[in-house]
Amino acid sequence: MIVVAAGVLSAVFLGAVALHHPKYLAPIFLAVGLLACRPSAVGERWPWLGPAIVLIGAALTLLTPKDDEPARRIPAWPGVVFFAGYVWLILRESLVGDDAFSLVSSSVSVFLPVLAFLLAARNLEVQRKTSNVFVWIITASSASVVVSMALGLIVGYGALRLGALPIGYERLGSGLMFPFSLTYGNSSDGVTRFLGLGREPGMGAIFIGYAFFAMPAVKRAILYRGVLLVALMGTLSTAGIGLFAVALGLYFVFGSKKRNLIVRAAAIGASVWAINVALYDTRFGFLSKIETVSNLDRTRATTAGIEAFFNNPFLATTNMPLSSINMVAGIALTGAPWFLLMLAYMASPVLHGGMRRWQTYAGGFILVTMLTSQPLYGSTSVMILVIMLLSSIRRDVPTLGGDMDPVTGGRAAETYPDRRVVGGKRGNGVKSSPGLLAPQRLQR
Secondary structure, three states: OHHHHHHHHHHHHHHHHHHHOHHHHHHHHHHHHHHHOOOEHHHHHOOOHHHHHHHHHHHHHHHOOOOOOOOOOOOOHHHHHHHHHHHHHHHHHHHHOOOHHHHHHHHHHHHHHHHHHHHHOOOHHHHHHHHHHHHHHHHHHHHHHHHHHHHHHHHOHHHHEEEEEOOOOOOOOEEEEOOOEEEEEOOOOOOOOEOOOEOOHHHHHHHHHHHHHHOOOOOOHHHHHHHHHHHHHHOOOHHHHHHHHHHHHHHHHHOOOOOOHHHHHHHHHHHHHHHHHHHHOOOOOHHHHOOOHHHHHHHHHHHHHHHHHHHOOOOOOOOOOOOOOOOOOOHHHHOHHHHHHHHHHHHHHHHHHOOOOHHHHHHHHHHHHHHHOOOOOOOHHHHHHHHHHHOOOOOOOOOOOOEEOOOOOOEEOEEEOOEEEEOOEEOOOOOOOOOOOOOOOOOO
């Protein structure tokens, strides 16, 4: 009943958008499709729903009129290594596997959406709106988590449970908590962990981390980022909280020359506190998990991946539990070539973006999370986030609304050839000489 109601409301909403804001139709399809792909809560049970929605969004992008800015140019090599990685998987399966059809089917469900986003990223307006829609969806779900956490402290989490939804891991299910927060499992026993919109808390933490760094420049950006931080803590994800704290601390220290000593010191203190929680918290801290069966299986799987890299890098196989728990462990299933190619792909925002840019820190957070605690194979949404980071505005590239400070939400003035943008508003056109390829920066 809840699923049917959600479908009807979605159809009404899309119809209203098509009538009143048609330029947002393609971005909405792309952002919703991204969040409906694996490893989201919806995509885990409905793996083809997200790719289908993304393809519709890409088709609508072709019908969306472009502004007169040049097409977005993103580096070609990440797409090349991504394609090569899946060629290797199909080749390897043909040599050692017995279910090539399943591999090809799952590969297509990843490859098509990524190609669709590569196409959509060439339209600057659609790309910018898609990122914003994605961020606001994550922020809205995070606001629900904050409300649930606050009410849970007063009346107890059990009183807020509304039932279960057919999404997330099939063996656990996903609980629905007032007002519309997803929980990991539907049991009233034990510690309540919020999913965000991921299939499990760690994946939800990745979405929240991206949204934090990609938050548009708005007046209440600090408040919205605070909501995202509280929701991140609500996931109780050891890796998500700890690695995000490191990324945020590095940004405050190295990411901007404008940070004064007090702000830098406060950021370092907050990061140290978050890392301390991720290590020592008795509910989900890393040290409390060292002797658990789950952590021992993770350690064995990661060790098996390292051994496969050196002993049998091409055709290794394993039946070990949690054998694809992270990118390193996955070497024993997909081979060293896949690991190296996808490592280059996932690291492309860090390698291409340069320092002192929010893309570098968001990309680094996602990369290290996938290396240490999350499986990459089949994680379509994570691979699409890499495309969004590559196609996002950098400080040395003109932006339609001015670049944003990833923490304060402040804008920087940027320009296009023959156009000036000041604080997100178009000013008088400023002509440039014919044939000028690099746009000039104007002062406010």
